[in-house]
Amino acid sequence: MSSASPAFAGIVPPVATPLLPDHTVDHASLTRLVEYLVDAGVAGLFALGSTGETAYFTDDQRVAILETIATANAGRVPIIAGAIELTAPRIIETARRLVDAGADAIVTTAPLYTLNSQAEIADHFRTIAAAIDAPLWAYDVPVRVHKKLGLELLIQLGTEGVIAGVKDSSGDDVGFRRLIAANEAAGRPLQLLTGHEMVVDAMLLAGADGVVPGAANVEAEGYVRLFDAARRGDWDTARSEQERINRMFDIVFQPTGLSGDATGVGAFKAAMKARGLIEHATMAHTVTPLDADAVDKVSGVLAGVELLPAATR
Amino acid sequence: MSSASPAFAGIVPPVATPLLPDHTVDHASLTRLVEYLVDAGVAGLFALGSTGETAYFTDDQRVAILETIATANAGRVPIIAGAIELTAPRIIETARRLVDAGADAIVTTAPLYTLNSQAEIADHFRTIAAAIDAPLWAYDVPVRVHKKLGLELLIQLGTEGVIAGVKDSSGDDVGFRRLIAANEAAGRPLQLLTGHEMVVDAMLLAGADGVVPGAANVEAEGYVRLFDAARRGDWDTARSEQERINRMFDIVFQPTGLSGDATGVGAFKAAMKARGLIEHATMAHTVTPLDADAVDKVSGVLAGVELLPAATR
Amino acid sequence: MSSASPAFAGIVPPVATPLLPDHTVDHASLTRLVEYLVDAGVAGLFALGSTGETAYFTDDQRVAILETIATANAGRVPIIAGAIELTAPRIIETARRLVDAGADAIVTTAPLYTLNSQAEIADHFRTIAAAIDAPLWAYDVPVRVHKKLGLELLIQLGTEGVIAGVKDSSGDDVGFRRLIAANEAAGRPLQLLTGHEMVVDAMLLAGADGVVPGAANVEAEGYVRLFDAARRGDWDTARSEQERINRMFDIVFQPTGLSGDATGVGAFKAAMKARGLIEHATMAHTVTPLDADAVDKVSGVLAGVELLPAATR
């Protein structure tokens, strides 16, 4: 059942999962990371998302990760946790464990592996919402799920009270703008978060409620400043901050020849390590690590935007 | 570790999962179905594949399904079971339970949801093979996984002894032909099964070792005759049998406006029920059932190829 | 050769091509449309683009269309004309005729039908630029060309002086933002126009130089006001205007079950006819016309945003 969802209005970083060199979870670094993010002024934490490499972990590991995040957060901001699994019965099993471990809300995608219609996807969300004791959010990420959640589907599920919000990583700015307008027309049943971290100023101008920027793991303060500027209507400051952030975001274009997962999360973790936020840049098992050259380039980008501590510069 | 794989040379049907009207497993019908398939002369059973709707079941349900199949089979033919999950650590958990429940081999796909390179996918299979006590097969089904398993990757994994075979549902006949030739050149480390059930004669001429035809759940004897004809070089008989089967296969083109999963498995189950092989045509939860008109059309196709029992015709 | 390009900073509508019921060009309506657009304050005219249905016309027809546009425009604003053809030698033939007929600049895409690398696409643009006597622009429209023009490719061609600008209809807001930043870093060799007509406020905030909105054929004044507000930094007004425009833009979501070309241009033409801007809503030959119900719904949307003349409301 979907009860009133906590507000996720503002910066809601998808928390990365620091690992030890043997690929087990580095709970000490994770605790430090959560402290950093909450102190920086984020409005919530998005646990166990794609940036958190959640797909690579067993449910036992996921629970342990979430427990560490919840303990470090100590109730200061709401936590939404990804329950990423194939279909409703399997998602429900995972989601229930995450709710027990401290999630204030659950987010999931359309079914994976299966070939479903929008009507079947609607029933998928309805089935999950009815079986868990936390608000449910829909995660629209076609690059991973290979299906787009339709506008009508989302508004319908919002109006029914099945979902409390949408995390949009669809890469479709026009679709997101239409979703904002349709949500407005329907009385705002949905909270709308964007994952387009390089165009946050533009998406906030368009009407997004909040942002889920992976790069906030590297530097969260800038996104918080950007959001605050936008909220007070100071769009020139918002744009300037975005442009500064985007120069930092160049870190993800430094690795070459690697997979999508190795490149994006790899660059984030290399930068987080360079900034002293985590101990190791290790990625989940079977993801290829960045080579030394890419790591150097990442540090070079950080130095260029003055984000390296004196000692390492 | 991958020990010597049982031979899956011949017809290896992907066993459908009969369900009761409440969407729980109909073990009685499943037992009857396995009896039918083994009596018809199949060379093995492919449990918990896409036709078996495996993605829609929890691991507990999967284990129960496999136990019923194994019990009904009573060791007469080898069983290969799908361990369909997101990534290696999760697949290993599922696969171990399936091996304990009676699987003689495990088949799985590239990771789901993640964005990986071919090198990372290779390590994915290596990690799984090293952790399970049964031969591992690779399942190439881009329509669901959204990645193609490359020729070099498969031959490399075969040569290393990581995988014992490939189930090809890629829809790429040229790629499969190249795989057959490369496997031959490498000393045949792999058994090669095709899922292209409408061109089995052609794929056997090309050199496939066996076939995984969903439609064998509706009628298995025809595929067995086709395979036997091909093995003795009687290609005219093989083609005639294929053409007859394809007229029966028209059942899957009768439903309109439904999802891929509703259409394919839905038509199979409607036909199986019409032929008296299972009790109910119920599909996994959230999959839309066929309407009465589609069910009638399916029966009409079956009647047209004389596959309905006297009573129902 | 690419000489200094005229500025296309502002609203540059892709001029629709009014047709008579026999599918020949309605030059009288086209003249009237150009008058309307130029009087509304547009900064340029984009002739023979996708909205202009250019792919459906022979080169003789294209020349006649451009001549009418040029005559009606009478040099008031610069005209950029699409030379849409398969490959460089064929594009050059078309482009030369269009330059002779009055185009101030030429815009074209990557090759069609062929399978080319980014290096080959670069040579494609170089070959065309060297052979025509007008500035060349690159048109990035993957939904039609099925190739994305890469960031490095565009900046390289801009720096070489091969292309003067880019018309971006890629649907990739992040890619466009990165292009803006890279262009800035390179000394602004390129003018950057967006075709994302529902997020013009956001794209202008991000740094676009101008806009190519198909819906300006229906109402151009709103886009001009939006652009002016953005230029003076009044983002609240820009957003309000965009939101009003988007309610009007709902016309393109009224037709159902038709092709992309029938739906988009069909809705524009139905609305243009309803507003009295053109005589007939006829589309290019073999494109299915809107039915009466869709035409009514389009009028209803226009009435809802007070864009129908008193007589027709």
Place this chain on the structure above:
Amino acid sequence: MSSASPAFAGIVPPVATPLLPDHTVDHASLTRLVEYLVDAGVAGLFALGSTGETAYFTDDQRVAILETIATANAGRVPIIAGAIELTAPRIIETARRLVDAGADAIVTTAPLYTLNSQAEIADHFRTIAAAIDAPLWAYDVPVRVHKKLGLELLIQLGTEGVIAGVKDSSGDDVGFRRLIAANEAAGRPLQLLTGHEMVVDAMLLAGADGVVPGAANVEAEGYVRLFDAARRGDWDTARSEQERINRMFDIVFQPTGLSGDATGVGAFKAAMKARGLIEHATMAHTVTPLDADAVDKVSGVLAGVELLPAATR
């Protein structure tokens, strides 16, 4: 209008277009190539297809190429010519010139660049067929056209007499098998040619009327032997011949890092030059040439299957 089409039953090679180093057509080599193909026993010539690099030529060049082919052929086998252009009015212009230049039939695709429904594509073919004085064929090549010609569409157009046949390069063996069956059921209105040159034996077993193998430009005799064996029901010989051909076909997997067009046609032309069939391996302008290493590897493959003349081995 579509009159009775000449039979294209057998091997119908897509004739490559030899070029001089300045990228103009090498008519002497083209004449020699046609002589070679016809002497080898082909059943027809497919001029100006993808292997013929037709997209890279102006209509004047296309006419000149076809004239040379027609002259060299001297009426010995029928010639079908590709009229590859954006839409019906433009295709008709090209097609009429090709019919005048000696084409016995015309083949074209669905519209390019546009976004059409199957109904609009049907009208596209009807419009062209009504306007030209030669039988029309449909060319299904989604990798270039990005649309699949539907089964119902093709049978409908065949039954109406709009198209005389289909050249299938769709990569969809199941779809082709269904097309064969539906054509049979409809009274065989269509001739069906496959472009899947690595599985010709299988496609002939399935019921294809003929084959359009690009590799026949390198060696045509093998395909003729394969076809003859299949026609007399000697499938073991057909398969052996196919397997030999496929070892030769490895030439197209030797170049690395190049575009699709550079790789495929580049390998064919390098092999044709190595075998002395043409003078230069030059490809159409802006296509990147093979480097010396790739050319050597192509020769190595040819030597391995004993297809190099004594002098060059």
